[in-house]
Amino acid sequence: MSQLRLNRNISRLSLTIIAVGCFALLAPITAAAEELDNQMVRQELEMLKQRIADLERLLNQQQQPEKTVAAQASEQVIEEEEVSEVADFTEEGPPKEKGEVEITTAGSTLTVGGQIRLNTAYNNPAGSSNFGMSASGIPSLTAARGERGHLSAQAQDSRFWFKTHTPINGDALRTLIEIDFWGSAGNERVSNSHNIRLRHAYAEYAGFTIGQTNSTFMHSGTTPDLINDSTADVFVRQPLIRYSHPFDSGDFQVSFEQPETTLLDSTATQVVPDDDRLPDLAAKLTWRPSWGQVSVSGLLRQLRIDTGGAALGAVPAGVTDQAVGGALFASARINLWGADNLRLGYVYGNALGRYVSYNSFNDAAIDAAGNIHLQRAMAGFGAYQHWWDDNWHSSFVFTRSQVNNDITVVPATAFRYIQSYHANLLWAPLMNTSMGLEYIHATSKMENGEKAKLQRAKFSAVYKF
Incomplete structure (x- = not known):
């Protein structure tokens, strides 16, 4: 509509110029008066030309093409992992997207959204x-002997979220x-009913976050873009108190989070x-230069x-022991040509345990006398994301997690490593709205040499409202 009005204004001004020119040619006046009129006409023409130029510049600005979907995706920080996805806030207020319901009352704004998946x-x-990808979920070759394929479907990843935004003293709660x-799951025979589960529940104000959400040790924007979980996911969601301090091109965060010790005993329990x-x-430091993103986080724990x-x-009975350990996690996203990018990550520690691979490996081992033995664990991933065009993209990913078990404490049935290969098209x-297909090949190995293998094809379709 604005472009149509601008075009009309330009046409009217052009007709005015033509009319003024014709009047100047036909006016039968004296030479002195004619010279004066010609000067006035020239001044009027210059003014009209300037106005036309201004209108044309405004029209050209409104006709500038928008960035492609792929270009936008290459510039923004995206929370890739399904397990780490959180409804983000902005400085101005809750983001308003297609389909969201917004209610404003008593100075607060409530928005409601979600997804069907x-x-x-x-x-x-x-x-x-x-659907999971923990070590115990990969069937061993012995247990899987004679097994055929199995098809399953679920809509449990569908969700609702409720956000509020309340201005207070120049800031916002x-x-x-x-x-x-x-x-708790229902059955697949009749109703496929599933109970509600809490994902996030927190408040943010003046840099502080209080409640339950993703751990500060996790990274977003640098992890692989996958439909299925990987065997090297760094993921924990738990109650915490966090302080965040932004700076140019990044931010720093530190938090106190819920503890929970998990140990592996001499019977592999x-x-x-x-x-x-x-x-x-x-604690976590994130830097977002023009060429991508770098994140480094650290973890300190008492077991x-x-x-x-x-x-x-x-x-x-009657034993008490404790140990202090930690972990470091570094990852990066490097922008390549177009919207393509490379993502790399490595995590290492002696109390990593439940923070990686969905607690496939425990925080430490404990012997029959009740003594805690810290054990080194590590995980890493490498991923290449390629955009075929503005609407189609793929990721090719390798992930691996492993632990150096103390075999004098834990039995030979303890897992040594798990790894997975992924290729998808989204x-x-x-x-x-998005949908995609992913192929996964996963393997694991125990200390006794027994191996497990899984091939999975996964389809996912999601609409966010």
């Missing part, structure tokens, strides 16, 4: 998990509550003592057990 996976052979349907006294301490008057697994045909 369908996941379908074909696993060969069938394992204990249709923001809150987020997000739920999905990964609570996971022991969760629930005797923690100190919070986990996490503790106190069995009291009752035995816990293979750990006898399509975004409409706004807020």
Whole structure:
């Protein structure tokens, strides 16, 4: 509509110029008066030309093409991992997207949104998990002997979120509550019912975040763009108190987070003592230069057990022990030609445990006398993302996690490593809509040499509202 009005204004001004010129040629006046009129006409023509030039510049600015989807994706920081995806805030207020419901009352704004997602996976052979990628979910060659493929589908990743934005003293108090349907599962025979599960529940104000959300140790924007989980995901979501300080091209965060010790005993049983006294301490530095992003985070933890008057697994009663360990995580996204990019990450520590690979490896080992033994663990990934055009893109990814078990403490059935290869093709045909297909080949190995293998084809379709 604005372009049409500008075109009309230009046409009217052009007709005015023609009319003024004709009047100057036909006016039968004296030579002196004619010379004076000619000067006035020339001045008027110059003014009209300037106005036309100004209008043409404004029209050209409005007709500038918008950036392509791929170009926008290469410039923005995107939260790639499904497990780490959080509804983000902006400085001005909650982001307003297509389909969101907004209610404003008493100085606060409430927005409601969510997503509908369908996941379908074909696993060969069938394992204990249709969609997960932990070490125990990859079927061993012995257990899978004679097994055929298995097809499964679910909509549990569908979710709702509720955000509020309240201006206070020149700043804004923001809150987020997000739920999905990964609570206790129903059956696949009749109703496929699933209970609600809490994902995020926190408030932000003046740089502080208080509540439950993704750990500060995690990275976003540098992890692989996958449909399925990988075997090297760094992921924990838990209650925390975090302070964030932004600076040019980046930010720094530090947080106290919920502790939880997980130990592997001499029978390869996971022991969760629930005797923690100190919070986990996490800190992260993120830098976003023009060529990509770099993130470095650290973790410091106290692991503790106190069995009291009752035995816990293979750990006898009446023992108390503790140990202090930590981990470091570094990752980067490097922009290449077009919107293509390379993503690399490596994490290492002696108390990494539940923070990586969905607790496939425990924080430490514990012997029959109740002594905690820290053990080194590491994980890494390499990913190349290629954009075929503005709507189609693919990622090719390798991930691996492993632990140096103390075989004098843990049995030979403890897992030594897990790894996975991924290749996918994703399509975004409409706004807020995407779908894709991914192939995964995953393997694992125990200390006794027994191997496990899984091939999975996964389809996912999501509409965000």
